[in-house]
Amino acid sequence: MAVEGGMKCVKFLLYVLLLAFCACAVGLIAVGIWAQFILTQTIIQGATPGSLFPVVVIAVGAFLFLVAFVGCCGACKENSCLMITFAIFLSLIVLVEVAAAIAGYVYRDKVKLEFNKDFWQQMQNYRKNNHTAFILDKMQKDFKCCGAANYTDWETIPHMLKGQVPDSCCINVTQGCGTHFKVKEIHTKGCVEKIGGWLRSNVLVVAGAALGIAFVEVLGVVFTCCIVKSIRSGYEVM
The missing domain is CATH 1.10.1450 (Cd81 Antigen, Extracellular Domain; Chain: A)
Incomplete structure (x- = not known):
């Protein structure tokens, strides 16, 4: 009974996390669209690391929403296959977020150089x-x-x-x-320099939010593994 009660609690927490994932997914898509709009108002041209950022954010948001839907279906039906799929995809999202954070750190100076170069180029065309x-x-x-x-x-x-x-x-x-x-x-x-400072301050906010989302995603993977183990052990979690 204690185990079943514990699994009910874990399943409830997983539902809460799934709702949080859906909210995060919508938030990521909104941030990506906003970033794309901001970039269209600036002078960065071409496929640069900075210009690809909104596309990556929107793609991750859409994928996270799809994964949350799979997790919800798996939890409702207590289907271990769907739950494992959910855990694997969620782990992949965490890895993508970590890779994106590393790429952002590595390319931070390059993006600034590209922006400086494009700014100068567009200054030449100011009267044209x-x-x-x-x-x-x-x-x-x-x-x-x-x-x-x-x-x-x-x-x-x-x-x-x-x-x-x-x-x-x-x-x-x-x-x-x-x-x-x-x-x-x-x-x-x-x-x-002024725009660079503005970007740095906003990147810190985004990085903090991403860290929080990644932590919640890791919890989702842990809870999912617990439920899968419970299902395979024959416990009723409903």
Whole structure:
């Protein structure tokens, strides 16, 4: 009786974890879509480690939702085959999350270099492409920055008048405020470092959340193994 009662408790906890997995899956998909939207508003082009991040997050979220569904079916029917499948897939998700965390750490400097390179490239096209100008202006306004490293970067850009920066560099943005400006009237810090700092702070939040999700997933694997062992031993867990 004590064993059966314990298994009922484990099964209840597994149901709670399955609901948590579904919530996490929806959250991951939402984060991936949000990250993809943010990237479309920036200047990173091509298949870079940074641009592939939203795709990986959405894929993991969708897969986790499917795995949670399999686990729910297995727990309801007390089917050891489905439960083992659930445990294996959940373990694979944990491994993917660990691999993604390692890849993020390894490529952190490369992503920054790519962003810096693309920022400079798009600065060259500031006067040639209205969409590029819109994106750069939005980034400079939102992050209160100017240029890649600092505001003097704009002096090297063709088609920009000497002593001129985009109006979006101004502290108080008005038409023509970037022409013959005073340094105290503009943001002087570069966008690459400012945006990099913003990304680092958000990565820490994401990393903490990922660590919590991974811990819950490991608990799910442990509970599933306990239930499978109970089913194979002939105990009733319902």
